[in-house]
Amino acid sequence: MKIMNNFKKYKKGTITMEIQSLIPEKFINLLWKNGVVVKNIKKVNITTIILEVRLSDYGGISKVAKRTNTKVKIIGRSGVSFFLLKLKSRAALLLGVVLFISIIYYLSTFVWNIEINTENYISPYELRSQIKGFGIRPGLSKKDIDVYALENKITRNNDEIMWVKARIDGVKLKVDVVERQSPPIITSNQTPCNLIASKDGIVSRVFTTEGTAIVTSGQVIQKGDILVKGEQGKEGSVYPVHAEGEVIARTFYEGIKEVPLNKITKVKTGNSISNLYIKIANKKIYLKNSIIPYTNYDKIENSNKFVNKETYYEVEEKNISADSTKIIKEITSNILKNLDKNVKVIDKIENVKKEKDKYLIKVLVVAEENVASEGSITPKKTSTPEKGSAPE
Numbered sequence: 001m002k003i004m005n006n007f008k009k010y011k012k013g014t015i016t017m018e019i020q021s022l023i024p025e026k027f028i029n030l031l032w033k034n035g036v037v038v039k040n041i042k043k044v045n046i047t048t049i050i051l052e053v054r055l056s057d058y059g060g061i062s063k064v065a066k067r068t069n070t071k072v073k074i075i076g077r078s079g080v081s082f083f084l085l086k087l088k089s090r091a092a093l094l095l096g097v098v099l100f101i102s103i104i105y106y107l108s109t110f111v112w113n114i115e116i117n118t119e120n121y122i123s124p125y126e127l128r129s130q131i132k133g134f135g136i137r138p139g140l141s142k143k144d145i146d147v148y149a150l151e152n153k154i155t156r157n158n159d160e161i162m163w164v165k166a167r168i169d170g171v172k173l174k175v176d177v178v179e180r181q182s183p184p185i186i187t188s189n190q191t192p193c194n195l196i197a198s199k200d201g202i203v204s205r206v207f208t209t210e211g212t213a214i215v216t217s218g219q220v221i222q223k224g225d226i227l228v229k230g231e232q233g234k235e236g237s238v239y240p241v242h243a244e245g246e247v248i249a250r251t252f253y254e255g256i257k258e259v260p261l262n263k264i265t266k267v268k269t270g271n272s273i274s275n276l277y278i279k280i281a282n283k284k285i286y287l288k289n290s291i292i293p294y295t296n297y298d299k300i301e302n303s304n305k306f307v308n309k310e311t312y313y314e315v316e317e318k319n320i321s322a323d324s325t326k327i328i329k330e331i332t333s334n335i336l337k338n339l340d341k342n343v344k345v346i347d348k349i350e351n352v353k354k355e356k357d358k359y360l361i362k363v364l365v366v367a368e369e370n371v372a373s374e375g376s377i378t379p380k381k382t383s384t385p386e387k388g389s390a391p392e
Helices: 002-007 024-033 055-067 080-089 091-107 124-133 147-157 324-336
Strands: 014-020 038-043 048-054 071-078 113-117 161-169 172-179 193-197 201-210 226-229 244-260 262-280 283-288 297-302 308-321 344-354 358-370 372-376
Touching (some): 014 024, 024 048, 024 055, 048 055, 113 124, 124 147, 124 172, 193 244, 201 226, 226 372, 244 372, 324 344
Antiparallel strands (some): 038 048, 193 372, 244 358, 262 308, 344 358
């Protein structure tokens, strides 16, 4: 009865009951007379009925059941009331979950670790001690940390630091540091030298900043010729220098290829036939074995797990004339792909010569490039007087 009295507190709960009685209609009429609202009545058989009632009417239903000798069985429950009853029975567990989440959330509002990333010269320990001096240490609340103010303090107190990035990531304070770097010391080579030709060509333009140019525009040069002499000054007061400058020359790259006038090539006719087989113990057992009617053919095999396929494509030999335009493009492409990016192509000369049974194809690519490269100054030879002769 105590449980029944507790049920009366909950008005919104609904229970589904199975009623077994000799006269179930009489039981339902008595329920209505006692003010019990009955819904969704379903007749299972002559003596069994399923119906829905409010949880708060369960006490009145029990009294009517005793008077009519009716068996009542609860087969379903729904509503907020039962949810609240479950929560009440599991209050301790629910309280523990809420308490655990609250503690985790509270702890997540603090910084528990400081991670410092430096480069080469600044020690993370040194920077960590400095940050500690600013009053920032593990266990401090996140709201008490101003990352922008921390960045300014670190930059002002360290001349070696160029840039600082501070941020809070979870329960971690991350500080990334970029150090100042001195500009590299550029050393120039001042050893006296000449500029010599690295390739054959015809001089187009000469530019010098150090040294004396000994070639002019239009002059033919060969590989190894001196272009700019590593010396300066007037006659009688010449001194050696490190020659510097550019000598722009026209250079020539030639490609030659001999191609037969006609070439016999195999071409597919479009006709094909296939065979099917399985392989057992390295032996072929044919499921389809057709006779190959072609004199010339290409054979292609496709291997699967079970059934393999052989396909025979009919081919015929055709006499195809050589395409000189296509060959010229191939020769030109081979020449250009071997050139440096600084080389400027200014012309292309093609020559196709037909002989008895072949083409002789020549392609000449004319380019402009700097052909000056450093070369050591050869010391002048001094002549030694012969024995027995007096010096002049």
